[in-house]
Amino acid sequence: MTGRIYLTCILILIGSIVLGCPVRIHVSDSLGNPLSNIAVKIKPLSGKTDVSGDLVLELKQGRHFIQLLDNSGILLESFVFVDCNSQKTFNFILNNTARRSIELKETIVRSKTVKQAIEASPFAVQAIDLKKDYNKGGDISEVLNRASGVKIRTDGSIGAPVQINLGGLQGKAVRLFRDGIPVELFGHGFSLGTIPANMLDRIEIYKGVMPLYLASDALGGGVNLVSRHEYKNQAEISYERGSFNTHRATLYGIWNDPAKKWYVGTNSSFNYSDNNYKVEAPFIDTETSVTSYRNVRRFHDATRTLYVEGFAGLQNRAWADDLRLTVLGSGFYKELQHDILMNKVNGQALSKEKNYTGLLNYKKNFFDERLKVSLLSTYSFFKTRFIDTATVRYGWDGSIIGTGLTPGEINGGNDQRLDYRFFSARLNVSYALSHKHTVDFSELFHHQNRKGSDPLGSISPVENIDVLTVPAFYRKDVMALGLRSTWFDDRVESIVALKYYHFNTKGFTTDNSGTGWRSANDTSRIGYLAGLRWTKGRFLTKVSYEYATRLPDEIEIFGDGVLSKENMDLQPEKSHNVNLNARYSIINGDNRLTLSADLFFRKVKDGIFLQKDIPYNRYINFEHSEIKGFEFEASYATGKRFDLGANFTYQDIRRINIEDALFKIEEGSRVPNIPFLFGNFWLNQGFKGVFNRADRMEINWNANYTHRFFLHTIPKGNEPALFGKVEDFQSSLIIPADGRLGLFSNNAGVYYHFPNQKISLSGECRNIGNVKLYDNFSVQKPGRSFHVKLVYHIF
Amino acid sequence: MKTSKQLRNLMLGLVALAFMASCKKDNDDPKEPDTDLPANETWVIYNASAGWSGGVYALKDNKSREINLSGLPFFQVSSNMGGRAFGKTLYRVNSAAGAQGLLKMDINASGNVVEGKFLASQSTQYITNYLVVSATEGYYWDDVRGGLKVQTFNPTTMERTGEIDFSSLSEGLPNESAGQLIIAKRDDKLYVDLLLGTKLAGDWQVTPPNKEVAIAVYDLTQKTILGVTKFAGTTNLGVFIDNVLWSIDEVTKDLYFVAVGDMKRQSSEFSSKILRIKNGETQFDQTFSIDIKAYQFPAEFNRLFAYNNKIYTTIPSRAVSYYGGGQHGVKYRDDVWYWNEIDVNTKRATRLNIPADSFYGTQNPFFHNGEIYFVSNNTTESFFGVNQYNPSTKVVKETFRLKESGRLNGFNIITE
Structure with missing residues (x-):
């Protein structure tokens, strides 16, 4: 159907x-x-x-x-x-x-382009226009990773979880939206690690303070993925073929009726990859049990995602400027090759997900455009499965090394089925008091139910029941009320706002031994923010502050059902966020030099971190930390033909105010397992008339550097100098652990646009040096890979 | 032009700030040596953060009664549950990063703990039980190589050398193991726990069909299984691999075990007990058991050291449950585990004047140079250290305490 x-x-x-x-x-x-x-x-x-x-x-x-x-x-x-x-x-x-x-x-x-308009707001925000990236392969996580102040962390395989580090904060502290809707509601088929650039118009990166219209409980900023919505009729397909039997395809199309009264469209994608790239894996000698390392292809990490979205809307009516209905379905299948260390290898464990979502979006401006109303509601069905019932064990070459064992390669065995129901609604109201002052109001309401089963999972000790069969619910609402004003002929723009956060939840929680008991939580918080933007000539300066709160989300409270367990006692994390931005441009004809810098400060309390443990991980409130950092970017462009640039970010993230004297040894130590020095370099050169007067070609080179960082806490008294040797202690728990000071990788691509302006063909090589790359400790990312992509504009 | 200069100055300032922030600060806090401390001893300290990661430290000339580990050299491990010393060599479960197996650690010429060879387990779970007997004799358990087999290895080369097969003891039950939690050697005999049963959904312990425990005895000289001895009225010998629950009394040569019972259901009828196989015997002493109910219930024994007909273990000051009363790690790990000396003849327990422990660390007491050493982590009294007890004079003395240096999850003494 x-x-x-x-x-x-x-x-x-x-x-x-x-x-x-x-x-x-x-x-x-x-x-x-x-x-x-x-x-x-x-x-x-x-x-x-x-x-x-x-x-x-x-x-x-x-x-x-x-x-x-x-x-x-x-x-x-x-x-x-x-x-x-x-x-x-x-x-x-x-x-x-x-x-x-x-x-x-x-x-x-x-x-002003939309990008320029967004970046001129009082917030510390960067907009990445993706239109020029439609012919580039890969997913948007790679584009995002090149942005100033952003570090993307992933296992590297297609479909693997992607974590954003922004302003020293990462994980759930950084919220991810699509068109203002939490991206989780679109399923795993639509995630940073699976969607190509073709599906989006732009990416907005909010570094610190979030705009009111997102009514978000982000602690350290967020990323909003803005979908394509061209106003001219358009249809485009793309197909990418890459190493490791990787296939990616997208289809985008929109058709408006001539009278501009209604429209229909689609924005869909498909991904498949064997993810069978070579990694250096441990082999245990059958006789001696001595470990040796060999390069071997991964054999159980195939991933398949399908995302199909269709939308239709009525517009320019007396009762609605735009009323859009979107229906989407997505599927996600992923084999699970190994544990977080790449020491344990799996040959059968896998996870699956199906998701069906409906979205209804209504927009209308009233009173001569003074009152603007936007209402969005979604309802989603999710079905997830996690199957880990194998009674055999595998070696890294895919051979079976043990039989007749207890079920479960990863933990103690799971045959988990979970059904989720999500309802989410967002209301945005904006009223112009005068031409200088506008009041904004936003409300986000989110409710979810979960029920499932796992005959091999947790059993409550008292009632002796499968804890997943007990319905669990999670609900949150975030409200924001603010005033936007412009002063001095728009040279100054200000914003002040109040926020209210609330969540409650009820369900079962389990401990590391699989024990479970009923628990509930109900918490509310108040937050506030302010921002100021000042423009004068080529200078743009901004300062913003937010007392931010992030509510624990459903995954952190209930666990992911695979490797992390529930923690119903989680409290919201809070942070004082300050950003100071400055940008200066020198324009001489077609030549443009832009320098920008961002100084940021965060003071986080009750930060939520994933505590790794055996056999399950768990999200916990992790003390307090302070982040002082800055990012700097310089770019130079000559017309539209040539540009180059570089950015780097340093963030000093340290634990402070440790209340328990027992752990004072960690006072002032870096918060571990977070990259703190990284940067990017890029160069683009365009050519016209290469083979034909009307064709175009571009070449691109980009590189990334991430300085070494430690997996676990190093007492400040033992901390090595930034570029110094590790001398005071012995540790193999460094990323990378092979003695390199950091990780350097670079990619290159050639992009050709045919004269008919309908077809573009590109070829890319990623990780040209075939360097061993790691984001997550010893989980090795893909080596050198090649990708070819074809984009065809049907009309 | 002016604004350009301002911007340049701002940028220079930012860069300078970043590099200054990254500069290393030396920890110059020399301490006067304590002349009261045994100069020929190296103290090996295993500390742990709230997330269990930590370091293994060796202190010789820099020992003190109050130790701040900040700035001292260490060997970092991702999960620090202590270790065992054999001569000047240390052993621990799993690699520094957490790979399953056994890790040897050495002390280098500078007196620091360094990573040694690693014997990998094929297991995917935290279950590699082991025993080091000598520089060339060691045993471990690896479920993937067979639950009813005990593996042998060379503790110097850290290479597997073979296996001892107990498969003939199988009863065809879903979960069968020999040596998963107990591997003890006395004279030329190996004593391993024999657990034949079913792991019920949601349980981590195996439930045997009969309420009894069993030890399989293997003659290392004859290379034969001598038999299986059973003791009824309790279940489940041992609890997990870093928590050793057997002990040989080096004076009487009696061999003691802890049966923890079913920790989920905590049945009064089959409660936790300390059992014994007397010197020269291969059968349980059916006339002997120490029942936790005599001191506290619900609860279980979770530490064991035997010396000169005395048992040294912890007894909680209130009823405890691994499962009940809220999140594990909150209630079970309160400061309630008091060190006691139990006379094996009278079964009278005497609480020692040592801070109660919280069970974050699981190390047993040990005998050294006439004294027995006890590790305690006590948040209430802010004590994370070691006390030594003289069993002859009954005098307790504080050996050392950590200052602001995490939990003490293990302690060994190496003598020159």
């Missing part, structure tokens, strides 16, 4: 034609004050600017004649050129002279 719907969408898309896109006309006076009620005519369309001086019109791509009028007559006549590939805003300034006379001229309009 899903397949038929999917096919129908494709057929509809193929039959579409190119139309226009929404263009924002902004009219202000010479002091920057927005001018309302100004009539705008662009034949055959017309309208009046609202209280913010804005009017949005759907225009076809190309050159248009525009007239601005008021009661006295024509105020301005000009031409605008609309390019639908970038969302446009055209600013018109009317001075007194202009308002009295008719002037016919062609205006040079510099419009």
Whole structure:
């Protein structure tokens, strides 16, 4: 059934034609004050600017004649050129002279892209425009990893969990959204490690303070993945073939009816990989039990994901600006090759997931655009399975080395089935008090139920029942109320806001021995934030502060059902976040040099960390820590042909205020297992007319460096110098553990755009040096790999 | 131009800040040597953080009664549950990173603990029980090589040398093991726990069909299984591999074991007991048992050291349950485990004047140079250290305590 719907969408898309896109006309006076009620005519369309001086019109791509009028007559006549590939805003300034006379001229309009608009907000935010990356292979985690101040950590295989480190905080402290919705609701089929760039328009990285519209309980910032939504009809397919029998395919399409009253589309992907890259693995001699290491292919890590999304919407109605229904289904299958150390090897354990979600999104502006309302609700069904029932054991060459053993390669055996029901709703209301002040309100409500079974899992000692058969629920709501203001002709923008966080949960918790008992938790917190942005000439300076709270999420409380167990006693983690940003640009014709720096400070209390233990890991509140860090980025570009740049980040993350004298030896020590010095370098060169006057080609090289870091705490008294040798103690618990000072890797790619502008073909080589790379202690990432990608624009 | 300079200065400042923050600070805190301390002893200390990781330290000239480990050389391990000393060599379960097996550690010329050879277990779980008898004789258990087989190894080369097969004792039950939790050697005989039963869903202990414990006795000279001795009324000899629950009284040569019972259900009828195989015997002494119910219940014995007809173990000051009363590690690991001396003849227990322990560390007491040493971790009294007890004079003396240096999860003495 899903397949038929999917096919129908494709057929509809193929039959579409190119139309226009929404263009924002902004009219202000010479002091920057927005001018309302100004009539705008662009034949055959017309309208009046609202209280913010804005009017949005759907225009076809190309050159248009525009007239601005008021009661006295024509105020301005000009031409605008609309390019639908970038969302446009055209600013018109009317001075007194202009308002009295008719002037016919062609205006040079510099419009802000969405990226520029986002980055001009008071928050420490970076937007990555992905349009130029659609022809690049891999997933978006690789793009994200190159951003300033961001460190992505993964086992390396397709489908493996991906962790974001941002401003010294990582894991769940950094929230991940898609179009403002927690990304977990889209299932494992839609995650940083599985989705190619083709599925997104851009990535917004909020470093510290989160915008109100996300109503988030992020502790140290977040990442919002913004979906593609072109305003012209479009259909695009892509296919990537890579090493390790890797296949990736995407399909994106949108079709708007000519009257702009409704639309349909799809945004889907498929991934498969054997993940059978070579790793250096331990082999135990049959006779002597002496360990030797050999390079061997992984044999049980195949991953398959399918994500199918279809959407349809009504727009430009009297009762709704946009009403969109999205239906999606995703599947995830992953074999589990090894434990967190790569010492234990599995040959049969696997996990599966199926997910069906419906989303309804309503947007409407009222009262002459002064009141903007957006309501989004989702309902999801998840079914997960974790199967670890093997009674045999495997060696790293795939041979069976033991038979007739107790079930379970990973733990004590699991045959787990879990059913989840998620309901999530978000309300955003924005009201313009005046042209300078706007009140924003956001509310996020999330509820989930879980019920399942595991005949090999935890049994409660008192009731003697399978703890997973007891329904568990988790609920949270986050509310935010804020005021945005602009001052001094928009040169200064400020924001202040209050937040309210609440969650409650009830279910079973188990200990490391598999014992379980009933437990419940109900907690609420207040938070607040403020931000200030000041622009003057080529300088952009921002300062922001948030007293942030992050509520434990369902995985941390209930466990992942595989390797981590529940902890119902978890408390929210809190942090004082301060960011100071500065950016300076030097522009000389087509040459542009941009320097930016971010100084950040975090003071975290009750931080939640994954405590590794035997046989299960567990999330715990982990004391207090202080983070002082900075990131720096420099980039230079010549036109659109050439650019190069580098960034690096240093974050000094240390445990402070240890209350228990017993553990004072760790006072001032680095919080372990977090990279604290890393950076990127990149170079892009574009060519035109390589084989044909109308073709294009780009070459790209990028590199990444991550300085060594320790897996466990090193007392400050024993800490080696940043670039010094480890002399005061002996430890093999370093990443990397082979004596290197850090990890350096580099990738290169060639991208060719055919003259017909419909096809692009790319070839990439990743980890050119075939270097042993590690993010998660001894879990080796893939070596050198090759990837070819084809992108075809159907229309 | 002015703004460019400001920006440049800001950048330079930031870079300088970063590098200053990374500079190492030396810990110069020389301590006067304590002349009261035995100069010929090297103290091996295993400390642990809240997450169980820690270091193995060797202190010789820098011993003191109050030890701050900060700045001292150490060998780092991801999970520190202590170790065992044999001569000047140390052994522990699992590698520094946590790979299953046995790790040898040495003390180098500088007097620091360093990583030695590793004997890998094929097991995927934390279950590699072992015994080091001499530099060339050692035993361990590896379920993947066969639950009813005890592996032999050379503790110097850390290479497996063979196995002893107890498969003939199988009764065809789902979970069968020999030597999983007890491997003891007395004279030329090996005593291993024989556990034949079923691991029920949600349990980590194996439940035997009959409420009894069994020891299989193997004659190392004749290379034959001498037989199986059983004791009814309790179950489950031993509890986990870093928690050794057998002891040979070096004066009487009697061999003692702890049967912990079913720790989930804590049946009064089959409660935890200390049992004995007397010197020269291969059968349980059916006339002897020390029942935890005589001192506290529900509870179980979880430490064991025998010396001169005295048993040294912990008895909790209140009823405890590994499963009940809330999260494990909170209630079971309260400061309730008091060190006691139990006379094996009268079974009278005498509480020693030593801070109660919390069971974070599981090391047994040991005899050295006329005194018995006890490890305690006591949050209430802020004591994380060792006391020594003279069984003749009954005098207790504090050996040392750690200062702000984590929990003490193990302690060995190496004598020159």
